């Protein structure tokens with residue numbers, strides 16, 4: 170678990186602490202983390218292999234159910250997203266992060282905005298900086314793209330909009346499969362799912378860039394966290410770095426397991442709002458990103474959540490017979506506000522009952 174900061178970094182202007190495109194011979198003190206070796210890191214083999222699920226598998230529901238219960242994360246193949254779109258998106262991501270720092274800062278997040286270039290929101294909880302740069306897109310990318318490329322913003326916007334469109338449909342499909350895998354019927358889902366169809370879903374795209382690092386064991390790309398979404402679909406390029414925390418079980422102690430990059434797959438994470446919706450049956454998964462000594466890693470998170478004004482609480486059918494609702498209902502907006510105040514204590518703060526271990 171991440172340690173709490175001596176001195177939070179919020180409100181420090183980005184340009185004062187962001188390295189110049191990370192051109193360092195060693196890791197400066199500002200980026201040197203002390204508590205990275207809290208749990209062993211194990212190879213993704215045998216029982217520590219993250220489930221890989223073919224979305225056309227006839228046993229899909231059972232496979233998703235097992236993966237969500239045992240891992241809170243799985244990888245998907247045959248998801249229908251064209252490899253060519255992912256290649257074009259990767260090109261645009263390289264295009265953004267290769268820009269000079271002063272150009273990227275023209276598209277910096279303003280304090281009141283979710284979208285733009287800058288530190289990830291959880292950075293404010295740590296006294297050390299992460300070895301990464303981020304660009305968040307919530308709603309239209311147009312305004313920020315125009316700041317980055319005044320004369321050529323449309324190729325970026327076109328790719329992001331195409332990606333957003335197909336990912337919403339995939340996210341909505343997975344959301345329904347996950348609800349089916351909780352034992353709900355199609356009618357239950359029509360009654361209880363906070364997302365009626367894919368146009369309805371709220372979503373955000375997070376582009377992450379992790380430059381090569383001369384001393385990768387001393388720093389972190391993205392500190393350990395759970396996502397606040399129902400689910401997050403993560404695309405990573407061919408450079409490994411994503412790790413998920415597995416709880417202590419009969420196969421070993423608590424440990425970090427690498428989620429290897431498998432070409433043309435997405436990694437699906439259970440987020441806090443699915444933890445709430447399922448009344449704690451599918452737990453959100455703690456994960457983090459490590460950096461590489463030689464290679465530039467990029468990833469794209471697609472965060473799927475309920476419409477902003479819809480309150481999400483445990484689905485009625487999942488609150489009996491053995492337990493009542495464990496969490497009070499919240500909107501995604503309200504929950505993100507709580508996270509900005511409490512970080513990893515936010516789920517605990519909306520608890521109104523006891524979870525079954």
Ligand SMILES: C=C1C[C@]23C[C@@]1(O)CC[C@H]2[C@@]12CCC[C@@](C)(C(=O)O1)[C@H]2[C@@H]3C(=O)O
Nearest residue numbers: 283289290291305373375394396397398472
């Ligand atoms: C919809 C969102 C999820 C996110 C906060 C945000 O408004 C946009 C950025 C997302 C992100 C990406 C990196 C990790 C994370 C915890 C963070 O600090 O910003 C997630 C947020 C989240 O899951 O709440």
Ligand SMILES: O=C(O)CCC(=O)C(=O)O
Nearest residue numbers: 375377410411458468470
């Ligand atoms: O880069 C990664 O592998 C993780 C990214 C992530 O967890 C996020 O964007 O929320």
Ligand SMILES: [Fe+2]
Nearest residue numbers: 395396456470
């Ligand atoms: Fe995440």
